[in-house]
Amino acid sequence: MHWSADGNALATVEQGQIVKTDIRTGRKTTLLSKDQLRRPGSDQPMAVADFAFTSDSANSLIFTNTARVWRYNTKGDYYLINRANGQVRQLGQSGTSKRPAQSLMYAKLSPDGRSVGYVSEHNLFVEDVATGKITQLTTDGTRKRINGTFDWAYEEEFGCRDGFRWSPDSKQIAYWQVDATKIRDYLMLNTTDSIYSHVVPVEYPKVGESPSPTRIGVVSVSGGQNAVPPTTWLNIPGDSQQHYLTRLEWLPAGGSVIVQQLNRKQNESKLFLCNLSTQAATPIYTETDKAWIDIKARWSRDDPSGWEWLENGKSFVWVSEKDGWRHLYRVGVDGKKEINLTPGSYDIATISHIDEAANQIYFIASPDNTNQRYLYRTRLDGKGKAERVTPAGLAGTHGYTISPNGRFAQHTFTNYQTPPSREWVSLPDHKAVNESESIAARTKPIAKSNVSFFKLTTEEGVTLDGWMAKPTDFDSTKKYPVVFYVYGEPAGSTVNDDFSIGQNRLFQGGMDKAGYIYVALDNRGTPNLKGAAWRKSIYRQIGRINIRDQAMGARKLFAQHAYIDTSRVAVWGWSGGGSTTLHLMFQYPDIYKTGIAIAAVGNQLFYDNIYQERYMGLPQENREDFVAGSPITYARNLRGNLLYIHGTGDDNVHYDNAEVLINELVKYNKQFQVMPYPNRSHGINEGPGTSLHLQTLYTNYLLKYCPPGPR
Template sequence: MKKLTVLIILMALYCLPMQAQPGKGIRWSIDGKSYFKATPAGIEAFPLSGEAAILKIPAASYHSLPIRDFYFSGDEKKILLYTNAKKVWRYETRGDYWVLDIASGKLQQLGKDKPASSLMFAKLSPDGSKAAYVSGHNIFVEDLSSGAITPLTTDGTRRFINGTFDWAYEEEFGCRDGFRWSPDGKSIAYWQIDATRIRDFLMIDNTDSIYSFTVPVEYPKAGESPSACRIGVADIQTAKTTWMQVPGDQQQHYIPRMEWVPGKNTLIIQQLNRKQNNSKIMLCEAASGKVRSLYEEKDSAWIDVKSRWDDDNIAGWDFIRNSKSFVWVSEQDGWRHLYNISAEDGKATLLTPGNYDVISIAKIDEANNVIYFLASPENPTQQYLYKVSLNGGKAERITPANEPGSHEYKISPYGSWAIHEFSNAYTYPVSENLELPGHKSNGNIVLNAITKSAGAPNKPEFFQITTVDGVTMSGWMSKPTNFNPARKYPVVFYVYGEPAGATSLDAIGAGRNFLYDGDMAADGYVYVSMDNRGTPLPKGRNWRKCVYRKVGLINARDQAMATKALLQKYPYLDPQRTAVWGWSGGGSMTLNLLFQYPEIYKTGIAIAAVGNQLTYDNIYQERYMGLPEENREDFVKGSPITYAKNLQGNLLYIHGTGDDNVHYQNAEMLLNELIRYNKQFQFMAYPNRTHSISEGQGTFEHLSTLYTNYLRTHCEPGAK
């Protein structure tokens, strides 16, 4: 139901089928002066100073295995190679692993007795003598010298999961890698997820055999208790697990974060209650399992976990001062700010005062006493690099003022170098290496796609519009080729509108419709997208969280009232040719707009939509809507099926029957309501396609053609 925005931007550029697999992460050298990358020649080191790349490990050393990813040992004497990757839900997180000893050239495969492509999250021990991995929902440790393999757990099953996670934890918390080596390499801390009480949702496969069969997914719907979760520490020598004595009912809380405190035999965890509005940070003694609470905060709506503000990365904990404190993010004063939390008494000290949001942390450079972070106090559609003292104070912008748009920085371990990536709505992504804090480029700019298109005639225009409710929304508008303001044009709105993503960002992809087969501007369409309240723009806590228990109502009204204001403000927008479309949460928004505001929207295309909020998973839906047993009426009021009887315009509804995220049952529930009220519509089911509707030969072409033909037929292109 989420995470579509970045994909849409990428597909707008490259016309790729929908996929969520991230690219390889940057592998920094020990000295932080270069980074590593796998090339056809091997693994090469690329100096940030702009010097020629150095071939570190020739491909012949590892027999030209198809490298999916790689990881160096701490001393850079060994390298862990990940190959033959296979998908688990969204990401390719299982495959084969090999260890290459760089000096001797010895190459050995881990887990040779395990099924092919079954190993997950393999990691070398701190001293590089062992490797640990998950296979078949159990954790194993392999001695690299002897090849001996020791199971640390033996009770793992599809529903009883050690060292990784179930569907809901992975999808909603970004939790995938579920175990951590201790700093001394003598033990491993891990999550254990007990999903044995979670009911299976059965998807039906009608195409892969003559007789249909079911595909079970343990999937806790809204209103169902979560999987039970606990944290254990396994001793490498004895394989004995000590369980952390975390208080509370294991099936009524979440533990989305767990790490070792650097240099100590202590774990730090975050516990959320089921409503996710009470967060507790606890310290756990690994040897005894004893737990003490350190820091607690509450919110009348919900509390985001680290993946929301740290680039969707749940791993790591930002300790400083020799582990005496750590940097944390909180919205307790109404803005998303950085705090220094004492590891002794939990005292919180504000580091970034001011009426602005920290978007994400880029780097904590303790040696230079600074924190680099992304923010955009003046324009919520953009983001720039800032720095602030580790002692707190006024933030200083680092990104030059003459580069408006969206900036990302991958900063080296010692904070002196960064890989800087930049794009905006009319500039294709470019990358350069630069020195910090001066933002001095080495002049080696890499073009990631086609060169800039700054002179393009139809670059989108950014605007703000204020609704009758006094809500000011950001958006972009892409106008037709040879635009004439004296004529009237059809307008197509792209929507998402839920807490998981924003669409109005000033980044490449804005103003482009990846699904349209042709040139919308040349065909005479105005293309618009706006972000309503509830979307994760850096506009303060209240902007983001006022939709609590009102998803499907407040966000839909904002979109509708903003559309109404645009139609009144710009006479060239034809109110008789208004279309709206979206995918996932945007599909839900499309349905709500078409059903709740039929006088505004004449045509809608909804893809993979949640038609009934009670069908979606508990972590996401309960976070934003509460518990159905307490306020079921809010789930009903926010669901499109409640308003299906109001359909007046044209609806194309599309869903994959193999969608393990937003289940196909949403389509059939919605269809039943439309049929009940004799509402005519067009429907397309894609057999066995998942939430991305990307599998199978010809799928994207078919989807694009279907979408385009329907839009052209029911929202006639061209000026009038």
């Protein structure tokens, strides 16, 4: 969201123009019209993907013509628009330093609004807003020496994408440089876009391979006419091939930066204050864990940028699980004093807003029902107790985007019976700004009497959360097939109170109408708000403890409900859920008769080092855990019906996972079906007809091998 300076209005793209809306009155003001948002020399309007304004609102920065890099559309063209005279200028096109079209990434205005920094072809540039003069800050960028952005693994597993930070005085830029020159390429093969195949290389550190060496440099933005200013590299202790640098930010007063360093196992976190004058990197805060330490991407919407400063940099807010729960701490910048702001036996989920003027921090939590989310607040001085801000009456999942002044929030709400809806509320009283547009006035729950949440305790004493969606016209005296939807790894959970519960986007016509019982269970190790012990019990146990919980949960469900037909039991999942599906089909063939596994990791030793080593350790030390946790180890046990689906252009879970699994199944004469989607990525959504084809394939297979309806 793009807020006004006073926090009372919001700028958005509406019908091809940028409009400011006053939250209190609803009054709209056009900031940039369609005519102003045209490319120079063209009648075609820009498709605005993002925008920003200088602090004086005199100039706007427009991001358009975007293209995908890994997961997101993060490169494209940027234009500066002078709002007074309407002049439009494309960045990167001045003088002799013209950049290729659609090559700019992460352009952002300096704090004083006089310059724009951006990355193009792995190098950093700064462009003067008034004159268009371009200064190149780095020259050594290549596909494998990356300045100002990140390689595949950092982006995928740490949420790191934008890799440079303006100094508060606008005179310097601090940036990451990732050296992937020693990282081997995984070679994908494109066989469809020309009559000869061609190789698509992806620098990808597999589990067991050393990380890409990464360092942080600081460079002045005022170079000579044709000179590249020198970079000063921070002298951060440690072997750069045995640690990660996951966060970076300037102190509010400038002159120093703060850096988070994780060791390779990700079970030790160190914060360094780096003084640019003395070159000293002083460790101020160290934390260790027997399993792993989560970083900001876990509690800040997959965005590790920024730092939660207080007192103009004298202290900051930090998140830690050191006492067994995920809590907020106030830490002095020297690391010597810290205060737990949210003590108690509950987890915070995310930080929503810090209102230092009011001595309040807002956060999302749900102490009483870990499948739901609510807004809380507490005092920043540690002298208060957590106070729920979300009013009673709307049980479910709430989200908030709070204005900079802390007076307003866009409030979103959903639960299993309520489609996602939104409203503007005032804070801290949580009153609808416009009562007629409030969620309470507009929201009409859709009865889902067939959907219910439950808890069950397995024979091994593990209590699992789950949901069940029963068929239409359910008759408890008859028996129905059951389909389990699974994920089961630390990256996500399946039992959340939102409107998607009970729905299956791959099944055509509706699971309930066809006559299936649809179920999901959350095993130990899923990222629920149940404490660190729950989440980290899966350490070095992926493929075992989570699979055991799922199977034991299914058995308990069968024992409790005679209407489940245990001869018709199916399971399906995608990515980590695909791996779980394979495990369940192979390790518990007596329970699961039909499985559909999509984009699964067949061998943990084939996945990337950051994710797999975080949760499993280093294969050089405990390789046996990786073997015991890989589906391929148990493939010989397949007895049921298996459909395996994978995109050959998957740069996340590589297609070699599919082929080694296929070989293992062939070795033991296990009959199965496989569907490779040529050149499709992990989402299998590229190309005409792909999504419909996948849905049809999935639906027909389930209908054939796990027939629906009562018996």
